Amino acid sequence: MGNYLSAFLVGGLICAIGQIFLDNTNFKPAHLLVGLVVLGSILTGFGLYEPLKEFAGAGVTIPVSSFGNILTQGVIEGISNEGAFGLFTGLLKTASAGIGASIIFGFFIALLFSPKA
Amino acid sequence: MKQITKTKDEYQKVIKNNQSTKGKITNIIKAFFIGGLFCSLGQSLWYLFMTLNFSQNDAGALSTVTMILLGSLLTGFGVYDEIGQFGGAGSLIPVTGFANAVVAPAMDGKQDGLILGLGTQMFNVAGPVLVYAMVSAFLIGLLKLMLGG
Numbered sequence: 519m520g521n522y523l524s525a526f527l528v529g530g531l532i533c534a535i536g537q538i539f540l541d542n543t544n545f546k547p548a549h550l551l552v553g554l555v556v557l558g559s560i561l562t563g564f565g566l567y568e569p570l571k572e573f574a575g576a577g578v579t580i581p582v583s584s585f586g587n588i589l590t591q592g593v594i595e596g597i598s599n600e601g602a603f604g605l606f607t608g609l610l611k612t613a614s615a616g617i618g619a620s621i622i623f624g625f626f627i628a629l630l631f632s633p634k635a
Numbered sequence: 636m637k638q639i640t641k642t643k644d645e646y647q648k649v650i651k652n653n654q655s656t657k658g659k660i661t662n663i664i665k666a667f668f669i670g671g672l673f674c675s676l677g678q679s680l681w682y683l684f685m686t687l688n689f690s691q692n693d694a695g696a697l698s699t700v701t702m703i704l705l706g707s708l709l710t711g712f713g714v715y716d717e718i719g720q721f722g723g724a725g726s727l728i729p730v731t732g733f734a735n736a737v738v739a740p741a742m743d744g745k746q747d748g749l750i751l752g753l754g755t756q757m758f759n760v761a762g763p764v765l766v767y768a769m770v771s772a773f774l775i776g777l778l779k780l781m782l783g784g
Contacts (some may be wrong), residue, residue: 519691525678526671529729533670534663536724541659544648547727548760552735552767554728559771563779568688571695574678579695580702580729581670585768593776609769612696616730619700620737620761623707628741628753631711 519573528570528577551582558586562594588613662723669722673729677702677748699730706731736760 520528536550561567567587570578589603589609595607610617641649677698684694704727709715715735720727726732737757744756758765 519681519695520678522675522678525674529674529677530667530671530725533722533725534667536728537663537666538659539656540724541662544644547724547736548763550724550727551733551760555764555768556771559768559775563775565728566734574674576681576695576698577671577674579681580677580731582728582730582733582764584699584730585764586652586731586771589768589772590775593772594779597776597780601778605773606671607782608743608776609772613768615696616699616703617765619703620707620730620734621757623704624734624737624741624757625753627707627711628738628745628757629697631738631742631747632745633739633742634713634716 519571520573520577524574525577525580528574530577530584532578532581554581554583555586558583559590560586562587563591564576567591585613585616588616665721666723666725669718669725671725671729673702673725677729685749702730703734706734707738710735711742715739733761733764736764 523556532554536554539545539550539553540547548561558567561570561583567578567590571587577586588614592608592610592612594608596604596611597602600607679697680701681694684697685691687694689697706715709718709731715726715731716739719732719735723728726735740756740759741753744752746752747756
């Protein structure tokens with residue numbers, strides 16, 4: 519699950535590469551986030567995200583690519599337990615913590631706070 | 636008075652093309668530093684939850700959830716914008732940035748009502764991210780299923 523140094527270096531590296539991408543192309547931040555999530559899915563499909571997690575811990579679970587990782591992991595577990603139906607039931611299983619938290623915290627904080635004038 | 640003839644996108648392009656190499660390198664270093672800092676913070680929360688007797692997996696998920704709460708709160712207090720100005724992609728890519736992308740447009744949209752404003756704007760950036768995360772996860776699962784697991 520990594521340590522402080524590997525988390526800092528790997529997480530920092532992902533963000534630095536993202537910055538190079540944004541500064542040298544005309545893509546928007548949303549493109550970058552979607553690209554990272556899809557990349558996270560593909561790496562998980564090839565079984566490469568788990569070793570990255572072992573090495574860098576939060577360095578790869580805090581960047582948004584981890585959404586791609588947990589969704590794909592959920593689907594893979596789903597199909598091994600329930601077959602084809604698992605393609606749907608697995609999608610949000612392991613991802614529910616992150617997605618649920620984003621929506622619930624996001625809703626209440628947007629409700630309570632107002633943008634600075 | 637000169638007329639403004641450029642759209643926001645064109646203006647951004649002009650800024651990008653005129654950015655010095657030195658400026659770009661500074662941006663990369665800032666992104667590296669801020670991104671690394673957020674991940675180390677996530678790592679320390681991971682350790683914290685493990686000392687509270689959560690399993691390694693649960694502690695990891697809890698550290699993500701806590702970071703999302705932190706990102707949402709900092710956005711509510713108007714602090715995340717400032718971090719974003721400094722950190723660029725370093726504040727965008729960590730889940731705190733995802734939380735910011737949920738909360739900031741939702742707060743702005745509140746003036747158009749709780750349903751058509753806040754409710755729709757929340758998914759401005761989070762929507763595409765979740766759609767493509769689900770589609771890619773589904774396709775990879777389908778591929779695995781067809782190739783025999």
